Amino acid sequence: MSGFDELQVAVERGEREAVVSMVKDALDGGTDPADILNDGLIAAMQAVGEKMEEGDMFIPEVLRAAKTMQAGLEILEPHLVEGTVESAGKVVVGTVKGDLHDIGKNLVGMMLTSAGFDVVDLGTDVAPEDFVEAVDSNEADILGMSALLTTTMPMMIETLAALESNSRRDKVKVMIGGAPVSRGYAEEIGADAYASDAGAAIKTAEGFKS
Amino acid sequence: MIVIGERINTSRAPVEKAVADRDAEYIRQDVQAQEAAGAAYIDVNAAARIGHEMEDMAWLVEVVQDAVDLPLSLDSPDPAVLEQAYALADKPPIINSISLETERWEAMMPFLRGKECEVIALCMDDTGLPESAEAVAERAQRLIKGLKGVGFPEERIHVDPLIQPISTDQTKGLMTLEAVARIREESPEVHFTCGLSNISYGLPVRQVINRSFLALLMGAGLDGAIIDPLDQKLMAAVKAVDMLLANDEFCGAYLEAVRAGQITS
Numbered sequence: 001m002s003g004f005d006e007l008q009v010a011v012e013r014g015e016r017e018a019v020v021s022m023v024k025d026a027l028d029g030g031t032d033p034a035d036i037l038n039d040g041l042i043a044a045m046q047a048v049g050e051k052m053e054e055g056d057m058f059i060p061e062v063l064r065a066a067k068t069m070q071a072g073l074e075i076l077e078p079h080l081v082e083g084t085v086e087s088a089g090k091v092v093v094g095t096v097k098g099d100l101h102d103i104g105k106n107l108v109g110m111m112l113t114s115a116g117f118d119v120v121d122l123g124t125d126v127a128p129e130d131f132v133e134a135v136d137s138n139e140a141d142i143l144g145m146s147a148l149l150t151t152t153m154p155m156m157i158e159t160l161a162a163l164e165s166n167s168r169r170d171k172v173k174v175m176i177g178g179a180p181v182s183r184g185y186a187e188e189i190g191a192d193a194y195a196s197d198a199g200a201a202i203k204t205a206e207g208f209k210s
Numbered sequence: 211m212i213v214i215g216e217r218i219n220t221s222r223a224p225v226e227k228a229v230a231d232r233d234a235e236y237i238r239q240d241v242q243a244q245e246a247a248g249a250a251y252i253d254v255n256a257a258a259r260i261g262h263e264m265e266d267m268a269w270l271v272e273v274v275q276d277a278v279d280l281p282l283s284l285d286s287p288d289p290a291v292l293e294q295a296y297a298l299a300d301k302p303p304i305i306n307s308i309s310l311e312t313e314r315w316e317a318m319m320p321f322l323r324g325k326e327c328e329v330i331a332l333c334m335d336d337t338g339l340p341e342s343a344e345a346v347a348e349r350a351q352r353l354i355k356g357l358k359g360v361g362f363p364e365e366r367i368h369v370d371p372l373i374q375p376i377s378t379d380q381t382k383g384l385m386t387l388e389a390v391a392r393i394r395e396e397s398p399e400v401h402f403t404c405g406l407s408n409i410s411y412g413l414p415v416r417q418v419i420n421r422s423f424l425a426l427l428m429g430a431g432l433d434g435a436i437i438d439p440l441d442q443k444l445m446a447a448v449k450a451v452d453m454l455l456a457n458d459e460f461c462g463a464y465l466e467a468v469r470a471g472q473i474t475s
Contacts, residue, residue: 103378
């Protein structure tokens with residue numbers, strides 16, 4: 001559909017040099033930089049996310065693809081005209097208070113960035129009021145919370161409660177994840193969605209827009 | 211090798227159901243199978259049913275002790291739950307766990323002071339996961355020093371070096387191996403334990419990675435792990451490696467396990 005099939009495959013396979021030269025060639029050939037970004041690099045990472053969710057790609061391969069995409073983006077960036085590339089949305093992510101696990105949260109942040117979202121990463125051990133403050137000041141469209149311990153999961157409830165009293169609650173969608181977290185838990189506590197991994201997080205974030 | 215059996219954890223659906231239904235027979239059969247497979251301790255975690263941990267833990271401790279003669283590993287972040295379970299324990303248990311995180315440390319030290327039990331010490335502090343072998347070893351020394359101060363000699367401490375996934379950083383396996391060797395050299399009497407399966411997070415066919423890594427860890431000096439004793443291939447690897455590291459006189463335990471059908475080609 002896009003004429004970027006080769007570029008997408010190269011990103012997926014982590015072929016850094018091939019991606020760099022394909023992006024250069026496309027630019028030299030007069031292709032719109034915004035199209036290379038959206039239909040080439042970002043589309044490639046969306047496909048990677050889907051493959052990850054389906055269990056066809058694994059974390060090291062996903063990281064390699066993201067790094068490769070980044071190499072292509074560096075070539076592209078000077079050519080992107082300010083204002084012509086629309087952000088897919090603003091996402092605030094973090095691990096809840098009392099919890100220092102960051103591997104899953106970092107993957108989610110990285111994949112959302114690769115898929116064209118603006119990501120504000122608050123790190124780990126984030127207090128409910130700090131989540132709310134960041135959602136508010138960044139005018140976030142999406143809040144992503146991670147918890148890896150059964151003992152810290154209830155902090156998601158507290159964060160949702162803190163968010164409830166903020167005017168931004170109607171405008172922000174909340175998605176949650178982490179090993180002990182489930183779809184059922186998301187429903188129970190009133191989060192908008194559950195994402196099982198970083199691939200699912202992209203799809204969920206895209207889904208919020210429609 | 212000190213195998214702490216990990217199966218009695220209410221975050222596992224069948225265990226949660228058995229606990230909710232007070233199905234003692236299910237728990238009894240499970241822990242007897244763990245004992246037969248070579249577990250040295252039975253870990254008991256009742257945290258999943260939020261609001262019920264106190265009574266679930268008490269019930270599990272009674273049922274497990276009734277079924278097997280093994281000491282327990284009492285797995286809870288809540289000192290009140292541990293205090294109650296400790297009072298119910300027939301044999302000195304392992305307390306799972308303390309870490310250098312200020313909140314956990316301050317909650318656990320008064321509980322541990324002077325107790326005749328053992329303890330799992332996680333190399334975690336307020337800054338998060340350790341990022342180098344040196345950092346793991348340095349945290350282990352801080353834990354050992356602090357625990358000695360409240361009456362725990364090295365041989366009652368099980369250091370957990372915090373295994374991290376190889377999928378996001380391919381140096382993490384080597385980092386833990388170096389940390390184990392270092393801690394073993396600095397504290398010859400201390401024991402180890404670990405959450406082995408973290409190594410394979412995010413990769414397929416995890417069992418192969420887990421048991422390969424356990425063999426390497428044992429070679430570096432690690433002498434304990436929290437694992438599923440009913441994972442027959444993993445336990446076969448444990449017994450073979452124990453033998454290869456001169457911990458099995460006349461290859462007795464290995465041969466016995468072969469005859470019992472626990473080790474097959």
